[in-house]
Amino acid sequence: MNALLDSSVLVAALASDELKHSECLARLLKGGNCIYSHALLETFSTLTGGKLGVRVTADFAVRMLSETILPRVTVIELSSLEIIQGLASAQSRGVRGGCVYDYMHLVAAKKANASVIHTLNMDDFIHLRRGDDPEVQLP
Secondary structure (H helix, E strand, O other): OOEEEOHHHHHHHHOOOOOOHHHHHHHHHHOOEEEEOHHHHHHHHHHHHOOOOOOOOHHHHHHHHHHHHHHHEEEEOOOHHHHHHHHHOOHHHOOOOOHHHHHHHHHHHHHOOOOEEEOOOHHHHHOOOOOOOOEEEOO
16 A cells, blocks of 8 residues: 655654654554655654754754655655646635645645555545545554
């Protein structure tokens, strides 16, 4: 199964104090995963001083991303044209404001032919799904 992991799963996989750490780490280690490149930025932000406060230094966050995440995932990039095409369908999906960042994870998942998006933020993704879009599941 090809699965896209969002940044909530990456953070929990890296941070042993996270409630779902074991499940997220197991999902990461299972293989067959991809991430949207933007998840690297979101994970770095959260680990170094996002909403939850500073957990690790920037250098350590880069090391965790480089040594723990990148060797175990395929990174999906979206071209500017793919982003614009995704934005063109945003209104029909009710995408506004900051929701666009979650929606681009869905666009990347479709590009990767992922069958599922794993997230700890189910509500952020469920309302975006349509038809044959990837399923949204907890890890």
